[in-house]
Amino acid sequence: xxxxxxxxxxxxxxxxxxxxxxxxxxxxxxxxxxxxxxxxxxxxxxxxxxxxxxxxxxxxxxxxxxxxxxxxxxxxxxxxxxxxxxxxxxxxxxxxxxxxxxxxxxxxxxxxx
Amino acid sequence: xxxxxxxxxxxxxxxxxxxxxxxxxxxxxxxxxxxxxxxxxxxxxxxxxxxxxxxxxxxxxxxxxxxxxxxxxxxxxxxxxxxxxxxxxxxxxxxxxxxxxxxxxxxxxxxxxx
Numbered sequence: 001x002x003x004x005x006x007x008x009x010x011x012x013x014x015x016x017x018x019x020x021x022x023x024x025x026x027x028x029x030x031x032x033x034x035x036x037x038x039x040x041x042x043x044x045x046x047x048x049x050x051x052x053x054x055x056x057x058x059x060x061x062x063x064x065x066x067x068x069x070x071x072x073x074x075x076x077x078x079x080x081x082x083x084x085x086x087x088x089x090x091x092x093x094x095x096x097x098x099x100x101x102x103x104x105x106x107x108x109x110x111x112x113x
Numbered sequence: 114x115x116x117x118x119x120x121x122x123x124x125x126x127x128x129x130x131x132x133x134x135x136x137x138x139x140x141x142x143x144x145x146x147x148x149x150x151x152x153x154x155x156x157x158x159x160x161x162x163x164x165x166x167x168x169x170x171x172x173x174x175x176x177x178x179x180x181x182x183x184x185x186x187x188x189x190x191x192x193x194x195x196x197x198x199x200x201x202x203x204x205x206x207x208x209x210x211x212x213x214x215x216x217x218x219x220x221x222x223x224x225x226x227x
Contacts, residue, residue, distance in 0.1 A: 005171050006155075009153055018210065032212045033217065041201075041220075041221065041223070042220055042221065043117075043205075043219050043220045043221055044156075044203070044205075044216070044218045045218075046215040048174055048217075049213065049215060051212070051213035056221030090156065091156065093210050095212075096212050098209075100146060100158055100161050101146075101216055102158075103148075103155045103156040103157075104155055105153060105154060105155035106153075106155045106156075106209055
């Protein structure tokens with residue numbers, strides 16, 4: 001079975017500070033990993049995804065994530081937070097194309113001016 | 114433009130009433146999904162469909178029903194058996210059997226109980 005754990009339901013950072021959102025996964029086979037962002041009362045948008053190949057993945061809006069198999073982690077980072085980054089972020093995992101995507105419980109990011 | 118359309122944006126249900134949430138896509142995707150979102154609970158899968166006239170239960174299917182008569186449409190009915198229906202409902206679609214393909218999401222329907 002596959003599952004995702006996001007550490008911290010709410011993270012607060014100052015504008016310009018490093019953003020670090022944590023995600024650990026459980027999967028019996030090499031996983032496909034995703035980060036999505038959700039702004040209030042909207043659907044989810046893809047930030048980035050890891051499939052195979054390079055373990056450091058770059059996404060939109062300056063975000064990136066590193067796949068670490070030994071730690072079963074896929075943490076999301078951004079060097080400098082902007083006010084517009086305030087949103088909810090979801091990590092998700094899929095084992096194969098024949099299984100639905102499984103989401104973590106989400107982390108709400110607040111950015112303080 | 115291609116995308117997913119959910120309607121209505123807001124919906125109110127009376128006690129004992131069934132209500133239906135609409136989801137339409139013009140992306141030519143085989144797979145469609147319904148997720149329920151509650152604060153602090155993330156997205157939980159209700160039903161999904163890989164192909165027309167076929168669908169599977171997700172983790173929280175009780176009190177819900179779906180149909181997939183057309184490739185473009187995947188309506189969700191919240192029945193009176195669902196005792197706690199207040200939530201934000203998200204519909205999504207994707208190609209099937211392509212594991213690295215992202216999900217495309219609609220903008221959601223907020224369901225509340227009167």
